[in-house]
Amino acid sequence: MKNLFIILSLLFAFQTCTTANQITPENLILQHSGRLKPLDTFSKYFLLGVYSKSKIKGLSSSEWLKEALVDETTANTRTIFFIRNPEVIHAYGLKMRKDRKYSFDEIFQTLGVVEPKLNELEKIPKEKHTLTQKQMLETYYGVLRYYYFNKSLNCFFPQFELKTEKIAKLFQRKKGDMVSYYFFLNYRDQFDKALTQAEQTTGDEIDPANMHILQLAAKLGSLYKQSRPTELKVIPADPTTKSEQWLSPWEIILNNKPSEFHSKYLNLWNDYTQALISKDEAKAQALNKEIYSLTDIEASKQMNTHRLTMEVMYNNAKLFQKSIAFLILSFILISLSFLMYTEAFQRWAFRFLILGTALQGVGLCLRMYIRNRPPVSTLYESIIFVSFVAGVCGIIMEHYKRNGLNTLLTNISCIILLFISFGYEADGDTMGMLVAVLDSNFWLATHVVTITIGYGCSFVAGGVGHLYLIYRIFNPMDKQTISDISKNMRGTVLVAVFFTTFGTILGGIWADQSWGRFWGWDPKENGALLIVLWQLLILHAKLGGRIRDCVFAAGLVINNIVVALAWFGVNLLNVGLHSYGFTDSIAYSLAGFAAIEIIFALITCPLARRIKPGVQTS
């Protein structure tokens, strides 16, 4: 059985690793939000932002991106805007639909009506927006972003017909040929000359060739005026300048004459766009490879580009989603084992727990490698890391005492945490750049990791607290297990106190190093202090004999609230130096969580106190 499990795991690992090894559009490199990233990550988060999922039915994110860039007509009819709030749908004058998904064309039609209202809204300070107003604006920005973005490559679209022989000859083409904005850029001198001539001709009858050149100039001018998409920064910084800034094709075109270096890329992208439009797969693939290998050389001057390859692999592997699948499987098995008293189920549940946790560990390691950072530097990562810590603690405890209870407990905690983390993923690139003060791998590795392990252990302790109360009520005769859980409670709290205390002190030391004060009573610091104080309180009350196991367990249940408040709640206050991880609209979830925990403690603690383990009650 064990061998079967190992074989299964290896097969799975192999499948994960081999998903991305070819050079496809997703490997192409661009600079976005201050860092180089594969196009895959960019398109994934673009979609997550508007569609709240990272792929559309039957279309991967990068396939969608390709379509959005070169096939506007199809892309604009795809329902990629997910509007959660019905009030927003009404405000936009859209018809309510079951899936609440709308296409760009649909929204664009109603935009004329709603736009003045949105412009009014923009003048009101952000803090005063209602939830609906905020979401209305978010939708608007999403639509605008899409509107500009899908024009990123239209400078290469063959969209201008050379209608007269004379003009065609001037540009060494045939009459009726379609050419692009970029095409004219290469014949700028000829074009300017012809235009000046056309403008100077007077008389009643304008020569058709002159008329045509005037029309072309007007069309080119209008394209020039409306299109300035800057988001698709796929062209590397010119090494002859000292800039590190990559540029979008339009940015280069709008600037003066492109340098030789930039021209090379513009030509490649021109060909690539043409190949994509004409659906010439082989040519597109070859150009894709060429662009990739050239940008890869430039990118490698700024970073180790193997990390970008790994990022694509990481995106495709979806380790955390897979992890949650195994954890749910494990949860089902362990639940079944309790119902049917089957030990085999319990063993398999434990193995799947190990596999699920290991996947999280692998995911975290990959992120560490890709970002070249310690495991935790954003709120998103902290949630995954806490889940991982909880998983490891659970495995250790289950290893010592194979009763399935810890597997159950750990599964529940990890599943909840991972689901929360998916919510944060939709906020944008989870590998974003850090503000200057956080940009210190040493302190991220020491303080942040320590305090996050502390959070993880605290949740584990809280979980054991829940378990103790429930077990004592429902299984009062099992004196041995109750006493074991009680010992586990004390053990986990001690470990938690160790990490939260040192995490907090290390945080103070970091603050002393970078801001000049050890302690500033800032909400984030106070939040961490509250956890430490609360844990010290229940620990001293327990060790000093002031409270017994039941109240101690209830204290641990409350400890979960303290941790959640310190972790997510302080950001709601939005004051102080630490308010960089600002999140909103989680206030209700927090309040709900706190209410549930308090009610749980209030009900179970008095009940459990009435029961004496090992004594039959009537």
Add this chain to the structure above:
Amino acid sequence: MSDAKKSPFKKILKYLAHVDMFILGLIVLIVLVFVGTISQKTIGLHNSQMKYFSAWITFLGPIPFPGARTVLVVMFVNLVSMMATHRWTKKKLGIFVTHSGAILLFVGCGLTGFFSTEGSMRIDEGASSNFVADYHNLEFAITKHLTSNKERVYAFQEGWLKGGELIKHSEFPFQIKVIEFFANCDIVQRKTHGSNKLKGFAKRFQFLPKAIAPEYAQNRQAIIVEVTGSDQDGLYYLFEGMQIDQTLQAKENQYNLEFRRERRYLPFQITLNDFQKSDHPGTSMARAYRSIVELQDKDWTQRSVVQMNEPLRYGGRTFYQSSYIIDEGKETTVLAVVHNYGRLFPYISSIIMCIGLFIHLILLIPGLFSSKKKEQ
């Protein structure tokens, strides 16, 4: 030794060392930290700190409540007494070490709380500075110009500024009465020319009092003073951060009036040679910023780079890269300057506590996690 034979001192000590006192202290502290954090949303960080954490006594609504200082002192006494009275055994070595570390942390906390000073230093690129401006305390400064390059400054701190105080000194011939003090105000242009008593800036502008903002930095403090006995008697309007000097003439000497953050002068000066800022490419998000400074003491010159997470330490003070101002091409660095005698304590105590808890965990853990039952 029975309790009856114990000396009264020991009895008191034992009473002080009671675990209940510690638990009570923790509960009070938890309440304070919780209330103090929530209140920052409305009254701001500085006010909340003053009200709950730097206070001996505070009020929760109408109810008097011990401030964090009182609680920390009580907990410190409790901890020291516990250390002195507890019967320590080998098994409790970890606990002993941990608590010794905690005592050190309290000591450092006290030293910092009572003796540390902090402020900021602004230096324009190419210029020098030799003083630190306090973050919160204000002063009213009168600068007497003696010769072209010599001046004498008389500074009057906050006690003098409440309003109604009379400022006199034998070394200047006039006297100054503080008419009004504004904790926060708006500056508004006068619609009509006011009375002839108004001098300088006051001729064209006036102050309108405004509710105090939660964030201390958002407030604009100002005073109105009346000068009598000089050549240019009248009302002068001054606010903190005023760019134009308000001057007056008295007995052939020129005086500058200034309302500013309290200054602490350093025995050395710092010159900003260069300020550098770089953003993440393609964004306006700062990746790093740093000041290249030159420190000049009597016979000692030192060049240093001050940047995020890498402060400059000199003469007991630490200079941190705190912020910057870039205005029309002119770059100004803002350094936070801290003078803290207790700064090493957290470092030492955390190491000691870490070792202590580690020992304790090692001694204890095997017993806590019950071992796997051997299946037979």
